[in-house]
Amino acid sequence: MNQKKQFVVIGLGRFGGSVCKELIQQGNEVLAMDMDEQKVSDYSKIATHAVVADSTDEPTLMSLGIRNFDVAVVAIGDNLQASILTTLLLKEIGVNNIWVKAKNNYHQKVLEKIGADRVIHPESDMGRRIAQQLSDENVIDFIELSLDYSIVELIAVQKLDGKTLIELDIRGRYGITVLAIKSGDEINVSPEPDYQITAGELLIVIGHNKDIKRFENEAM
Ligand code: ATP
Ligand code: ATP
Ligand code: CA
Numbered sequence: 001m002n003q004k005k006q007f008v009v010i011g012l013g014r015f016g017g018s019v020c021k022e023l024i025q026q027g028n029e030v031l032a033m034d035m036d037e038q039k040v041s042d043y044s045k046i047a048t049h050a051v052v053a054d055s056t057d058e059p060t061l062m063s064l065g066i067r068n069f070d071v072a073v074v075a076i077g078d079n080l081q082a083s084i085l086t087t088l089l090l091k092e093i094g095v096n097n098i099w100v101k102a103k104n105n106y107h108q109k110v111l112e113k114i115g116a117d118r119v120i121h122p123e124s125d126m127g128r129r130i131a132q133q134l135s136d137e138n139v140i141d142f143i144e145l146s147l148d149y150s151i152v153e154l155i156a157v158q159k160l161d162g163k164t165l166i167e168l169d170i171r172g173r174y175g176i177t178v179l180a181i182k183s184g185d186e187i188n189v190s191p192e193p194d195y196q197i198t199a200g201e202l203l204i205v206i207g208h209n210k211d212i213k214r215f216e217n218e219a220m
Helices: 014-025 037-043 058-063 080-093 105-113 122-135 170-174 209-219
Strands: 006-010 029-034 049-052 071-074 098-101 118-120 139-144 149-155 177-183 186-189 202-208
Touching: 006 014, 014 029, 014 037, 029 037, 037 049, 058 080, 071 080, 080 098, 080 105, 105 118, 122 139, 149 209, 170 177, 170 209, 202 209
Parallel strands: 006 029, 006 071, 029 049, 071 098, 098 118
Antiparallel strands: 139 149, 149 202, 177 186, 177 202
């Protein structure tokens, strides 16, 4: 069992709020911070602790012991100055893992320069993801492992019905590997080569994006 991490979430808008809720859901300890009393009151029953505080005020951060937290999430959206200053202060007081929500590319650049460990751009990241899913109807879900490699969940089309992995020679011909096959609630991890695919099942494959695309175009 991992040691529990301590999180501080600064800014309880829609993004920060949902980060906070999910961290709690996953069993973590979370300090929720906002300078808006109403927001803090809303989260006082959800978070482990909730405080009304201005995160751009260094003495406040010190007195709250923020330096002892493992991870800080800065989810201040519209006030770039507050977001940047908060990140800088967290960095200075020594919080070692700082994730920050960026509003635009300029904001993102500045955050990276001052040492944010991860910059998130929810609107554009999610937009890209949705567009990728919309443009390829076979892809149910995917994880980008790097720029070139992904794990992709593909829906088996009629053309694959009754075919085995050997017949399709997926690894040989396309260089991609079927990690698992889902049918309904059941999941078959590391399917045998003679496994017979049924249309509608989900194939979870890993490989180079180009090879996965080629498999989709030629075999499906
Ligand atoms: P959403 O995730 O809903 O899109 P947003 O990105 O539009 O939110 P804002 O609403 O601008 O973000 O800010 C999120 C929260 O951050 C607000 O509740 C605001 O009160 C809080 N906030 C802004 N500046 C500070 C600060 N200096 N200290 C603490 N909280 C702050
Ligand atoms: P973001 O994804 O950046 O958070 P948002 O959810 O805050 O965006 P808005 O900025 O309110 O959304 O609107 C997005 C875009 O939709 C804007 O460019 C706006 O001009 C456009 N838009 C809003 N209403 C209409 C409309 N009735 N017809 C056409 N375009 C519209
Ligand atoms: Ca917003």
